[in-house]
Amino acid sequence: MATLKLPSHVPSPSEDCEQLRKAFAGWGTNEDLIIQILAHRNGDQRKKIRETYHESYGEDLLKDLDSELSSDFQHAVLLWTLEPAERDAYLVNQATKKLTASNWVIMEVACTRSSQQLLAARKAYHAKYKKSMEEDIAHHTSGDFRKLLVPLVSAFRYEGDEVNMTLAKTEAKTFHEKICDKAYNDDELIRILTTRSKPQLNATLNHYNNLFGNAITKDLKADPEDEYQKLLRSAIKCLTVPEKYYEKALRLAINKLGTDEKALTRVVVTRAEVDLQRIAEEYKRRNSVPLDRAIAVDTSGDYEKMLLALLGHGDAC
Known part of the structure; x- marks a missing residue:
């Protein structure tokens, strides 16, 4: 179950764009307004907002968000505003780079997406980076890791329920x-x-x-x-059992030795429209602490507000 909370009446994309422009205007950015809008719109609605923003103002919403925001809050908002296939392509590309290399992120994307979602991510990767996802992963991994990861990202599994x-x-x-x-x-x-x-x-x-x-x-x-x-x-x-995998990922991201904000953001952002409710239930069962409380203790400011909004907190407007 998703945790994303939508308003009972969703404003038009034009109205949302006008409000976002107001949030960017003046001396300071209105971060609360950005959260109230973007953290309470589904993927199709966010896509329409981006398109309308470009049509209305001739500018890229992502670039404006990038220039107006900063730090972990900026990363969370930008990742959330991307279309799912774009986001997956970005995550995998980052996972192949030397300073942010992660076999785990590649595996996570490959194993938790549907066949159609993974195909869309491969297409988005090719469009954005002018090379294939499989080619990049093969180039940046080796040995047993390459042997496992390349076929995982290349997979197109049967999606039906029939079992032999x-x-x-x-x-x-x-x-x-x-x-x-x-x-x-x-x-x-x-x-x-x-x-x-x-x-x-x-x-x-x-x-x-x-x-x-x-x-x-x-x-x-x-x-x-x-x-x-x-x-x-x-x-x-x-x-x-993806909820068990993600529960552990969150447990490792929120620990006494320090927060792994990149991992925390990735899990919350990529699962808020999918199964974050189930993951939160598994987290509470495993740790005897509600996930939202654990996040509130370990984060602060606008970053905390954004993550909690994606967990279903706050007012949707």
């Missing part, structure tokens, strides 16, 4: 055999993981648990510090 139980049982045995042999980078294991539908994978993992008495993610902890095994476990979580 015989196949699920056979492939559960294949998984177990490869894990027992510590062949974590085996071609067959990767092929199953990167091509099967999510319902089919869930059935396979249920058979694995029933046949061998353990969750596959536990059996993949032969070396808990091995980065490739960690990525493999997380990919399986993302594909089958």
Whole structure:
């Protein structure tokens, strides 16, 4: 379930654009007004606002937001205002750069999006960066990481609910055999993981648990510090129980050693229109603290207001 809260009456894109221009006018920026508008509009509405803003004023809303805002609040608003496919393309591109490299972000995008969403992200990547997403990932990764990540981002999985139980049982045995042999980078294991539908994978993992008495993610902890095994476990979580993956991502982002604002922003922004309510419920179950309270303790100012608005707080106008 999404946490995004829309007003009972949504103003026209023209009205929203007029209000945004007012927020930018004068000596200081009206951050509260920006939050009240943008944090309470869905993807289609935000797209229309961007188009209308350009038509009305001949300027790019993203560029104006970039010049008016700063710091973590700026990053959150810009990421939120992007179309989902643009946003995914941006996240993956950042994840391939030396200073912001992250196999985890690439895997997260590849495993939690639908086939159509992932295809749209690949198209947006090609349009924006003039090269393919797969090509960039192959160039900036190596070894087992490349072997797993390239087919994950290239995948176009079946999106229906139909499941072949015989196949699920056979492939559960294949998984177990490869894990027992510590062949974590085996071609067959990767092929199953990167091509099967999510319902089919869930059935396979249920058979694995029933046949061998353990969750596959536990059996993949032969070396808990091995980065490739960690990525493999997380990919399986993302594909089958994304709320558990994202709960852990938030728990690691909000900790006593310091906040990882990039990770916190990414999770809240990308899931607010998808399943952030379910993730918040999992967070409370796992940590005995509501997610909104944890975020309020760990953040401040306009950045805090923006994240809490995406969690369903505040007035929509």
